[in-house]
Amino acid sequence: MNFVKTTLTELEELGLKRTLRIHSGELTNYSTNDYLCMSTNPIAVKKAVEAVKLFGTGSGGSRLMSGNLSLHEELERRLAQLTGMETALIYGSGFLANTGVLTALAGRNDTIFSDRLNHASIVDGAITSRSRVQRYRHCDVQHLSDLLKKHTETGRKIIITESVFSMDGDIAPVREIFELSRSEGCILIVDEAHATGVFGHGGGICREEGVVPDVVTGTLSKALGSYGGFASCSRKTREFLVNKSRSFVYSTGLPPASAGAALGALQVINSRKESGSELVDRAMFFRESLKQAGFNTGNSNSQIVPVIVGDSSAAVALSHSLENRGILAVAIRPPTVPEGSARLRFSVTLCHQRKTLQNTASEMKKLKWK
Ligand SMILES: Cc1ncc(COP(=O)(O)O)c(C=O)c1O
Incomplete structure (x- = not known):
């Protein structure tokens, strides 16, 4: 395992080595995604505790086995309401939502058009799907349009973008991308991980812009202060994901505490729009x-x-x-x-x-x- 040592030395020399640290909480913290300070909100905490008392500490298995709790379905109804979509499906994390949705909707004969600065979970989902991947220049609708016109291979075309970009904090032109997706007959997926709870009265950028993509993915771990991910979509798409999304099918249902905390967070967001x-x-x-x-x-x-x-x-x-x-x-x-x-x-x-x-x-x- 010599490569382990040499890689770590290389990273160190390049100033790129990462280390894990425990932060004491004494510093003014600008490196958290707990945007609404929800992780310590009394209502969210209370709902998490109540959920544990009622349902226990774990869901005990995949949702398709015995891990499907009424709490999960209640949370899905509320997430659907928040994002203005027909239904929602919870995943174990936002990362798993992106990989799960992409690998279900895109396959070997399809092409994914992905913003160059999209998150690692989108990059990994696209690779795992075995689709062709075309990366368009960051937020550049003209470049996206050129690539769509150039790549006329058969198969589905899937466009995917973040709405608020995680490392730049800029906002994708979702309306223009949506219109292009309709005129070019593409599936559109928008990752609202950093917009949920913040923009569009909590519903995200698509909600704010009045745009309804085919799938909105998101996370419960940022503004909602909990843990887990979700995909909002139509009823038929949900049914499809329940059958075909491997990170949903082959993974344990969300722990009750996380679902309860997210429900508490949604209650707070709805009361303070x-x-x-x-x-x-x-x-x-x-x-x-x-x-x-x-x-x-x-x-x-x-x-x-x-x-x-x-x-x-x-x-x-x-x-x-x-x-x-x-x-x-x-x-x-x-x-x-x-x-x-x-x-x-x-x-x-x-x-x-x-x-x-x-x-x-x-x-x-x-x-x-x-
Ligand atoms: C844009 C984006 N999508 C997805 C994720 C993954 O979310 P989670 O932390 O819930 O796995 C993140 C978070 O790091 C993100 O920034």
Whole structure:
């Protein structure tokens, strides 16, 4: 196993080695996806505890065996309502939702058209499906259209994009992509992992734009503060996924605590429909402060605010300096982001008051000129 040692040494030398750390909670945390601070919300906690008391700690098996709980189906009804789709199907995680949906809908004779910056779960789902894969330039509808016209092989054509991009915080032109998918006869899948709970009164970007793709995938682990994933779709598509989606069929149903917590989160989101827009407003305030200080925040237009540094070691150094000032913003390096675009990824959450955001921007400004 010599390659293990050499690979780790190489990663270290390139400034790309990752290590696991336990964060004490004393730092101001900008590296969480718990955007609405839902993981500690009393209603979500109460619902999780109640679910465990009623259903136990595990679901005991695949949903198709004996692991299908009334709690799962209640959560699916609520997720369908939130996303404005007919039904929903829960998966063990957002990663499993993407791989499960892609491998079920796309096969050997089909072509997947995927945004260049799509998440690893989409990349892996596309590879596992054995389809042909065409990657279009990030958010470039013209390039997507050119590729669709060029690749006229038989088989299904599937377009997949994130709505809010996880590392850039920019937003895909979902309406244009939707229209193109209809005129070219393609299946459209939109991954709303970072938009659920935040945009469209919680329903996501598609909901906000009044666009109904064939499948919306999402996660319970970010703004909903729980764990698990889902796909919202038509009844027929759900029936198909229940039969053909391997990460659904061959994996245990979601634990009751996670389903209960997600149900609690949806209750909170429905009772405070403006939380998401308040969050996006705070992020805009933060982004503008950083921009004024001369930082490159790319095309971010959401609660995710990257500060693009370029060099991996420089990004790590900046992150360490911030940590010494009580601020946690982990450096994101290749291969998570393209070569030469290492960055600090700030997630603004509802736990960050404007004053805190202002202080963080001031600390960044001091560091920039050192
Ligand atoms: C765009 C996107 N899709 C899917 C996922 C996977 O979600 P989960 O963490 O629930 O597996 C993530 C999270 O990392 C993501 O950023």
